[in-house]
Amino acid sequence: MRRLKTRRKGEARRNFLKTVLAGAVMGAALLAKGERSEAAPAEESLSALPGGESPLLRMQRELQRAMKKPIAERNWVMVIDQRKCVGCSACRVACVTENALPPGVTYRTVPEVENGSYPEVKRFFMPTQCMQCDKPPCLEASNAISPGSMTKRPDGIVAINYRKFRGRRAFQAAVKACPYKALYYDDGRFFTDGTPAFQPYEASGSFDYGELWKRVKGQGDPPIGGGRKCHFCLHRLSAEMLPVCVTTCIGRAAYFGDLNDPQSLVSELLEKNQAKVVRIRENRATEPRVYYIVDEPALAAAYHT
Ligand code: SF4
Ligand code: SF4
Numbered sequence: 001m002r003r004l005k006t007r008r009k010g011e012a013r014r015n016f017l018k019t020v021l022a023g024a025v026m027g028a029a030l031l032a033k034g035e036r037s038e039a040a041p042a043e044e045s046l047s048a049l050p051g052g053e054s055p056l057l058r059m060q061r062e063l064q065r066a067m068k069k070p071i072a073e074r075n076w077v078m079v080i081d082q083r084k085c086v087g088c089s090a091c092r093v094a095c096v097t098e099n100a101l102p103p104g105v106t107y108r109t110v111p112e113v114e115n116g117s118y119p120e121v122k123r124f125f126m127p128t129q130c131m132q133c134d135k136p137p138c139l140e141a142s143n144a145i146s147p148g149s150m151t152k153r154p155d156g157i158v159a160i161n162y163r164k165f166r167g168r169r170a171f172q173a174a175v176k177a178c179p180y181k182a183l184y185y186d187d188g189r190f191f192t193d194g195t196p197a198f199q200p201y202e203a204s205g206s207f208d209y210g211e212l213w214k215r216v217k218g219q220g221d222p223p224i225g226g227g228r229k230c231h232f233c234l235h236r237l238s239a240e241m242l243p244v245c246v247t248t249c250i251g252r253a254a255y256f257g258d259l260n261d262p263q264s265l266v267s268e269l270l271e272k273n274q275a276k277v278v279r280i281r282e283n284r285a286t287e288p289r290v291y292y293i294v295d296e297p298a299l300a301a302a303y304h305t
Pocket of ligand 2: 084087092125127248249253254
């Protein structure tokens with residue numbers, strides 16, 4: 001009896017393997033003929049672009065290419081395919097970890113947006129962060145109070161000088177000017193405040209703007225006591241690594257690259273999806289560097305009035 005069961009198990013396994021192999025052979029044949037199955041996505045899939053290359057590997061290669069150019073010739077942009085965002089917030093968590101962010105500071109958020117009224121209601125996720133605007137109103141506002149506190153880099157990133165961007169006044173001015181709610185104040189809190197033990201990870205520090213910044217409990221040294229925001233993971237770019245929200249995205253909704261490179265994936269995506277590309281609150285004339293690919297451009301625009 002036991003032998004019969006074993007034989008049946010063996011047969012079942014062989015049949016299963018045959019089915020898998022048959023599928024693989026058929027898939028390979030279709031690929032060889034350059035055909036796609038009906039179920040395959042029309043554009044880039046989660047793990048591979050047409051031709052089989054991983055989008056992450058391609059972007060990594062393009063990043064390395066861009067980093068060989070002078071800084072003024074790099075033109076960093078982020079492209080978010082909103083249609084693929086599943087709202088998991090993995091990017092947000094990864095960002096908090098990567099930048100050792102304290103309570104109340106979040107460089108990346110994933111709000112769920114509702115548009116329309118019953119019964120024509122739509123809900124969708126819209127990952128957002130500092131847009132690294134080309135005409136950043138925050139910069140003028142904060143610099144009017146603390147000169148040199150914010151600068152625009154030649155590669156497009158809007159940078160904060162933690163030593164100069166100090167105090168609530170400069171911060172409030174920048175917050176008021178920013179249409180994207182992208183700035184956060186580091187008020188010196190720690191996640192383990194009020195718990196029996198301070199955890200070492202909270203003292204690990206961040207590498208914002210090319211320096212290691214250690215937050216020390218009970219002291220107000222920068223970045224404590226000033227504004228903070230996304231910087232496209234500048235420290236990772238310097239090490240030829242993609243921003244962490246891009247590498248973490250489980251929906252492959254986030255892309256990053258050099259818009260000056262016509263061969264880059266971001267250039268290709270923006271070109272291919274021209275009719276579906278929006279930038280948030282374009283009417284504010286801030287020239288944001290984060291582009292969204294959406295199914296209904298009118299809906300996304302409505303979110304950002
Ligand atoms: S999103 Fe806000 S903080 Fe970022 S550059 Fe634009 S105005 Fe400044
Ligand atoms: S990780 Fe990707 S899919 Fe998940 S919320 Fe962020 S952008 Fe959306």
